[in-house]
Amino acid sequence: MRTLFKTMKLASLALLLGLSVTTTTRAQNARIDMGPLDHLGAQASEAVDVNIDERLMQITAKFLSGKEPDEVKIKELINGLKGIYVKSFEFENDGGYSQADVDSIRSQLRNPVWSKILNISSKREGSIEVYVMSNAAQVGGLVVLATDPKELTVVNIVGPVDLEKLSQLEGQFGVPDLGIEITKPKPKN
Amino acid sequence: MKRLLASTLLPLALLWPGLWFAPVAVDAKGDDFGAVVKVVEEFYGVKHKGIPFLAKAGIKTVTTVARLSGGSRKRLAEAGSVKVAFFEDQEFTPKGGVASFRANLKATLLGRWLPFIQVLSLNDAAQTYVFLRDAGPKYTVLVVTIEKNDAAVVQVNLAPQTLAELMQNPNEMGKAITDDATKTDDQE
DSSP states (O other), rough: HHHHHHHHHHHHHHHHHHHHHHHHHHHHHOOOOOGGGGGGGGGGGGEEEEEOHHHHHHHHHHHSOOOHHHHHHHHHHHHTTOOEEEEEEEOTTTTSSSHHHHHHHHHHGSSTTTTSEEEEEEESSEEEEEEEEEETOOOOOOOOEEETEEEEEEEEEOOOOOOOGGOOOOOOOOOOOOOOEEEEOOOOO | OHHHHHHHHHHHHOOOOOHHHHHHHHHHHHHHHHHHHHHHHHHTTOEEEEEEHHHGTTHHHHHHHHHHHHHHSSSSSTTTTOOOEOSSSSSOOOOOHHHHHHHHHHHTTTTSEEEEEEEEETTTTTTEEEEEEEETTEEEEEEEOOOSEEEEEEEEEEOHHHHHHHHHHHHHHHHHHHHHOOOGGGOO
């Protein structure tokens, strides 16, 4: 009986330890699960799915020559990034995706570690939402959720992102051109 | 005795990591390129042509082979690393839907290849899938391109520098590699 009790105690401890490790890992990881959107690929007129993980980011940063001005800019941009993940769907008609599809992404961003940036706008039609995950003083990741009646795009950048330079990533590494603009707050006078 | 064996071996089998990884290790040495070609053939009911078949096309082949073995022009792929299966003038109507084909493809390469990019275009009836894998100091890229009447499966080894350059525009990466491996110089 004593042995059984001891075993159960150890098992509970291991379970608690496992849970806390999982929670900590998740809390620090800015990668979101975009799997719930996979089914849209079959209905969309155009679907793009890009997965650039940390290893690939490192290769790119390491092997870009850095001699051309453009490459220097890109190297700076991606320095320290741990991944870029993009899912983008275009539909022939309105209603190609549902509110539940959008909520499958938004629900993950309701976690307190994520905060929505308010001073973001887009030159394009439709709505654009940008969420950042902040670890202490640093942005640890970012999610862009762009929707219009015929299009749904989710961009997930994992790692430290310079928000000022976010628009420079558009058109690179599979990040679509979203026309992102960060509007500076008006001075209070 | 049977019960004893089962009760002893089953937990061992579940716990011993070697048993979990053994099938993966065997598959990793296998021919993923061939397996993918088979997936395309079985799913669409088509038959591929390899480079030896293209050899019958005379001049086209000479240029193609020259390109594949690293001709005078700058090549993306490392010389001698290219595997191509070409499907020409055949019907690529997905019987079970694009999602089903994608699932088959992913299941074939699961765990050994990183699904890097996938572009589906319903209007053009086109699908492009790019998978990546470490190959020592280089990277092996497997590209599957399906169009309405043509398709290609291309596997190449890329130098990290080339991969880094292609990575900047991943949407075009599959096309660039497939064109490099299948088009002749005079087709460009």
